[in-house]
Amino acid sequence: MDTLLKRISSVGIIPVIKIEDLNTVLPLSQALYDGGIPAAEVTFRTKLAPDAIRMITENQPDMLVGAGTVLTCEQVDLAIDAGAKFIVSPGLNPSVVSYCIKKGILIIPGVSTPSEIETAIGFGLTCVKFFPAGECGGIKFLKAVSGPYGNMKYIPTGGVNASNINEYLSFPKVLACGGSWMVKPELVKAGNFDSIRELSAEAVRTMLSFELAHIGINCVDEEEAMKTAKLFCKLFHLSCKPGNSSIFAGNMVECMKQPSHGEKGHIGIKTNSVERAVFHLQSMGFEFNEETKKTDADGSIKAIYLAQSFSGFAIHLMKKQ
DSSP states (O other), rough: OOOOHEEEEEOOEEEEOSOOOGGHHHHHHHHHHHOOOOOEETTTTTTHHHHHHHHHHHOOOSEEEEHHHHHHHHHHHHHHTTSSEEEEEESSOOHHHHHHHHHHEEEEEEOOOOHHHHHHHHHTOOOEEEEEEEETTTTHHHHHHHHTTOEEEEEBBOOOOTHHHHHHSSSTBBBEEEEETSSOOHHHHHHHHHHHHHHHHHHHHHHOOOOOEEEEOOSSSSSHHHHHHHHHHHHHHHHHEOOEEEEEEETTTEESSSSOOSSSSSEEEESSOOOHHHHHHHHHHHHHHEEEEEETTOOOOOEEEEEEEEETEEEEEOOOH
16 A cells, blocks of 8 residues: 555544635644644635645645545645645546646545446546545445456445444445544634534544453463463353453453563454554554564455553554454
8 A cells, every 4th residue: 555545544534724814824723733633724715725734734744635526637736835744625526636747746636436436447546535435325335346446446425424433334345434523614613623623532432442352461371360360251251261361250351371561461452443543553663562563465454563661561452353
């Protein structure tokens, strides 16, 4: 996967913002960043778009900024000159797509029909914007077309919100989602950036959906692991499940047959996407033990330990099944 597309996938949510006052640009982008979304698609629905893109890229270099609602080659030039890293358009304009390819900038055109997807494939594109997603069949449409167009990835935009984002992101062909529910115009206009930050944080929490999976206890040997597991099984009426390296008491407690990660044991945490969880936690300063990484057949991370322990317990991130 293209490095930039991989980064977009890791972010998972691309806020679509419309700028009507340049004084709102930096506090808005900072609110998104502080809420855990280091990305934005600044739309060319106003003439302030180039200046807004330039302000963000120059003052907040950690933000991934793209230009949206790009309809002409002239706008492509303005976006590139302002520092945009990718171009998004509501439809598939062959002239704009060709121009972006010539300029060497990632173009994500909008599609809503199989014919438009085939046109994108003809240009050698591997990712398109599905727009307007809600009005064009939503996730059912994407699942229907994924068969004949198996190599194409999608960024649904339009009608995506906190209540349905995981419906889209749970489908492997969805690279990320575009949305504006965390950057409502009335909040921006009122300068209510605290609410934007909280809505952004809530969107990330919803996307990752962390849950406690189990508690792991380090035992000195297999005998102690079995004894401990049986005690938990008796206490909570659980089934005993012996494995190669541990014994589970139901799905709640894992008793290690010998000391493993963490001084005392580990805490298993499930998430919708370990890949995205790693990206967002790394952006917060946490590090991971790469030697513990396990991957799926497609190369995506399905489990990994944080490098840091908490009160003697290691943290084990695992992908939800």
